[in-house]
Amino acid sequence: xxxxxxxxxxxxxxxxxxxxxxxxxxxxxxxxxxxxxxxxxxxxxxxxxxxxxxxxxxxxxxxxxxxxxxxxxxxxxxxxxxxxxxxxxxxxxxxxxxxxxxxxxxxxxxxxxxxxxxxxxxxxxxxxxxxxxxxxxxxxxxxxxxxxxxxxxxxxxxxxxxxxxxxxxxxxxxxxxxxxxxxxxxxxxxxxxxxxxxx
Numbered sequence: 713x714x715x716x717x718x719x720x721x722x723x724x725x726x727x728x729x730x731x732x733x734x735x736x737x738x739x740x741x742x743x744x745x746x747x748x749x750x751x752x753x754x755x756x757x758x759x760x761x762x763x764x765x766x767x768x769x770x771x772x773x774x775x776x777x778x779x780x781x782x783x784x785x786x787x788x789x790x791x792x793x794x795x796x797x798x799x800x801x802x803x804x805x806x807x808x809x810x811x812x813x814x815x816x817x818x819x820x821x822x823x824x825x826x827x828x829x830x831x832x833x834x835x836x837x838x839x840x841x842x843x844x845x846x847x848x849x850x851x852x853x854x855x856x857x858x859x860x861x862x863x864x865x866x867x868x869x870x871x872x873x874x875x876x877x878x879x880x881x882x883x884x885x886x887x888x889x890x891x892x893x894x895x896x897x898x899x900x901x902x903x904x905x906x907x908x909x910x911x
Contacts, residue, residue: 714743714911716904717887719875720823721752722801722808724883725775728790728831729782730898734886735820737901741908747812747819749805750871752883753798758872759881764798782898789832796836802868803857804837807847809867810860817851825849 716738720727738745756763764775776792783790804826811822825846829835835842844854853859878887879894886895886904888911895904 714741714891714908715889716743716745717748717874717878717889718745719748719750719871719878719880719883719885719887721750721883722804722823722826722830722837723752723798725779725790725831726782726882726898727884728827729779729786729788730884730901731786731788732820732824733898733901734884734904737905737908741905741911743908747808747823748871748875749801749808749868750875750880750883751802751805751868754872755876755880758876761881791831791834794830795834796838797830799830799836800838802838802865803840803861804843804846805868806861806864807843807857809864810856811847811850811852813860813863814852814856817847819850822846822850822852 718734735745753763764772767775779790779792808819808823808826811817812819826837826843829837829842829846837843840857843857847856848854875885880887880896882896884896884898886900888894888907893907895901895907
């Protein structure tokens with residue numbers, strides 16, 4: 713058992729690579745999850761860290777090598793330089809928040825569809841048509857992209873503050889609440905799995 717605050721960004725390549733493995737792990741251990749999408753570019757700015765476009769050429773090269781290695785290892789199709797990246801992830805993130813608040817659909821499926829739109833399909837998740845299609849396919853009211861806008865914006869901003877206060881510095885980031893255990897990156901999912909097995 714346990715509860716996990718799941719901090720992620722729809723712009724994060726490594727969140728995409730995590731796929732649905734995290735949800736499978738949480739379900740296997742009966743852990744509850746709070747999805748907390750946040751503005752990763754604002755996070756970099758707040759931490760004084762360079763945005764991906766401003767990093768050294770050596771780090772850019774290494775990131776690309778890692779993406780290709782992990783995509784091959786996980787068997788996930790991936791566009792390593794997607795057409796709409798970075799884009800404004802806020803509207804899609806608001807929709808995720810609204811869907812979580814509304815309930816009744818496949819929340820993880822919604823997140824995976826939006827990540828897939830960026831990292832497989834070269835679609836722009838800032839476009840309302842992309843968001844509403846993902847909502848509908850995941851069993852949610854597509855109008856949540858509009859009706860949940862205000863509340864979504866407030867929670868999206870709060871998620872960043874909550875995350876920074878909790879010590880996040882990247883995505884995906886998994887925090888097991890009530891403990892001091894934090895797991896950063898899709899390559900730490902096996903360790904999260906093992907830890908949840910001890911609770």
